[in-house]
Amino acid sequence: xxxxxxxxxxxxxxxxxxxxxxxxxxxxxxxxxxxxxxxxxxxxxxxxxxxxxxxxxxxxxxxxxxxxxxxxxxxxxxxxxxxxxxxxxxxxxxxxxxxxxxxxxxxxxxxxxxxxxxxxxxxxxxxxxxxxxxxxxxxxxxxxxxxxxxxxxxxxxxxxxxxxxxxxxxxxxxxxxxxxxxxxxxxxxxxxxxxxxxxxxxxxxxxxxxxxxxxxxxxxxxxxxxxxxxxxxxxxxxxxxxxxxxxxxxxxxx
Numbered sequence: 473x474x475x476x477x478x479x480x481x482x483x484x485x486x487x488x489x490x491x492x493x494x495x496x497x498x499x500x501x502x503x504x505x506x507x508x509x510x511x512x513x514x515x516x517x518x519x520x521x522x523x524x525x526x527x528x529x530x531x532x533x534x535x536x537x538x539x540x541x542x543x544x545x546x547x548x549x550x551x552x553x554x555x556x557x558x559x560x561x562x563x564x565x566x567x568x569x570x571x572x573x574x575x576x577x578x579x580x581x582x583x584x585x586x587x588x589x590x591x592x593x594x595x596x597x598x599x600x601x602x603x604x605x606x607x608x609x610x611x612x613x614x615x616x617x618x619x620x621x622x623x624x625x626x627x628x629x630x631x632x633x634x635x636x637x638x639x640x641x642x643x644x645x646x647x648x649x650x651x652x653x654x655x656x657x658x659x660x661x662x663x664x665x666x667x668x669x670x671x672x673x674x675x676x677x678x679x680x681x682x683x684x685x686x687x688x689x690x691x692x693x694x695x696x697x698x699x700x701x702x703x704x705x706x707x708x709x710x711x712x713x714x715x716x717x718x719x720x721x722x723x724x725x726x
Contacts, residue, residue: 510618512591513574517614518565518607522586525560529578529587537571538578539564565607570600588617 499506508514525542541564547557579587590613597603605613 508591508593510591510621511589512593513576513589514591514593515569515589515595515605515613516567516572516579516610517588517590517617518610519586519588519614520562520565520607520611522584523562523565524584524586525562526583528581528583532577532581534575534577535571535573537568539566539568562607565610566604567610568604569595570603588614590614590616591618592616 525540527540530536530538530540540562542560542562544558545561547559549556576589579589592613595603595605
């Protein structure tokens with residue numbers, strides 16, 4: 473079916489009429505700062521402590537707008553007889569934002585998290601040569617980088633954190649000795665535990681008893697009389713002892 477002549481013009485006029493009836497909203501910049509999304513690509517900040525001068529960002533940059541200079545320093549051996557090592561020391565890190573196309577490749581390829589996006593965008597200059605920011609300026613942009621958003625509660629644990637946690641648990645298990653209880657402790661618990669009567673009786677049977685001559689009659693309670701060969705010590709009579717009553721005298725006894 474052929475289009476009706478003038479249908480495109482009618483659609484365009486309809487859009488224009490709908491827009492004319494709406495209220496115009498203008499953001500009063502620079503008096504009112506815009507509310508930018510957290511992942512806004514404004515400027516690149518440098519966290520200098522994490523930079524190892526690996527040159528990956530400079531090699532992967534499509535515009536070749538990153539300039540890095542460094543030198544090597546010798547690190548003495550940590551232990552006597554060890555080998556000296558060398559490390560790269562950063563001398564210059566600059567980004568020419570007049571050439572940068574804000575692709576973010578340098579931030580993605582950095583293996584040590586030394587580069588971050590900052591939402592700041594107010595760094596226009598009247599001289600194009602002033603758009604080359606050295607490492608001191610890039611470090612100042614670093615403090616404007618927003619904090620990363622919180623992870624979703626149902627998200628998986630990051631691999632780095634999971635690996636570190638497993639390593640810490642393994643080291644803790646190796647350093648902690650296994651808990652073992654000797655047999656003597658178990659016997660002591662059984663002796664003074666709920667079944668203390670059985671333990672006491674068993675303990676009494678295990679102790680050696682003094683030898684005594686066998687008696688044919690019934691056993692009598694131990695008396696306070698001294699044994700043979702010992703001198704008799706004066707003491708209170710049976711009638712004077714508390715808790716005892718004197719026995720009546722039988723006929724024929726005085």
